[in-house]
Amino acid sequence: MRTILLITLLGLGSMSLIRAQTVPADTLAPVEKSDNLLADLDDSTSLQELLPHKMIITQRIFWGQKGLLRRTNLAPLTPEGRERELRIRRTMLVSHQVMGFITLAGFVAQGLVGAKLYNATGDQYGRLLNVHSSLAAGINLAYVTTALLSLTAPPKMIGERRGFSSIKLHKYLAVAHMAGMIATNILASSIENHPELKPYHRAAAYTTFGAFALSVVAIKF
Template sequence: MIRSSIIGLLCWLTINFAQAQDTTRVAPVAADTTKPATQSADDLLGSLTDSLPTTQLLPDHMIITQRLFWGKKGLMRITNASPLTTEGRSNELKVRRTMLKLHQIGGFVTLAGFIAQGIIGSQLYKADASNYRSLKELHESMATAINISYATTALLSLTAPPPAIGARRGLSTIKLHKYLAIVHMAGMVATNILASQIGKNPELKPYHRAAAYTTFGAFATAIVVLKF
């Protein structure tokens, strides 16, 4: 039941990321849109408090989760928790900055979990009867922890308030980060599905391992392109 719920959540997150626009980069409205942007994570976070235009408080394009919480008729508006005003949007950008910082921290925590899981998994493949059960239980517990950390990290990005108006277009590390997110989310779904089927069909083990390695590679690269 828990694994099925996690798989469902990961599928939903994957769909939302696939539909997402480039909403993590905020630039002044009058920015030059003809020059490709090269941004680091520090540049990203440092630009999240840019001043807002008075004529439009929300961007034209928002992902479903942002509309659900922060749209004109979103949960934060109808409950009056965050009225749609110039001052309110300025505060929301500060919240966005904090949430994306936590998103970065969660990414590193999850990456550490992936590395630990890879070590445990390699030992599990070579384990004999004496320690197979204990390694399998540790592997499953680590998988649950990683899924929770991964989903939390993704939700921090997907539910953060939308950026200011005037996102820069063109080639950017932020877009690459987004495309890699689609890959590693799909990999997470595949890894969990295959893991749930291995007990019935041990021949799926190589495919499970390949999906896990692909997920790790895409996830690690997504972090590297922002940080370095």
């Protein structure tokens, strides 16, 4: 259940990739305000220009102007700091892609074992079930790691371009395979007491694999 809950939370973060929050524009100060207030506003504006106007909620929590890493001074919002963050972002997104391929390989192995499991009997069924369960645990771990590398990476410097793109397709597919992962895990935990759910579990698993595979392909083009 912990895995299902964590994947659900990641699902909410993934959905925010589609509908990112917009930072409201700064309000202009009246002319009669003091010089100190004007200076503070100028500083706030210059700092805000270092960040994109749209960030997903997980990025805002850690990397926003008032995020945890800013408040603790672990990542001060400065031009030099943003340069370092962009390098960190690149490393995390490259790792995200690598983990995506590892997870995809796990899905393929799980599918092969699962296909044999549906027709297995006796001792063979027990052995395959253990392998299937171990693979499921590994895939869940790899999947969550892959998602976190993307959802918690520092934000990019500029906003996303308007119009359809392979990045947006990748994000839409992420919502689909995230929902599939949640459904697959829920159904897997119920099969033992409700074997009639096996076809639905298999359908959810295949749908998840298809959406995940397409999302991996989309990011390469």
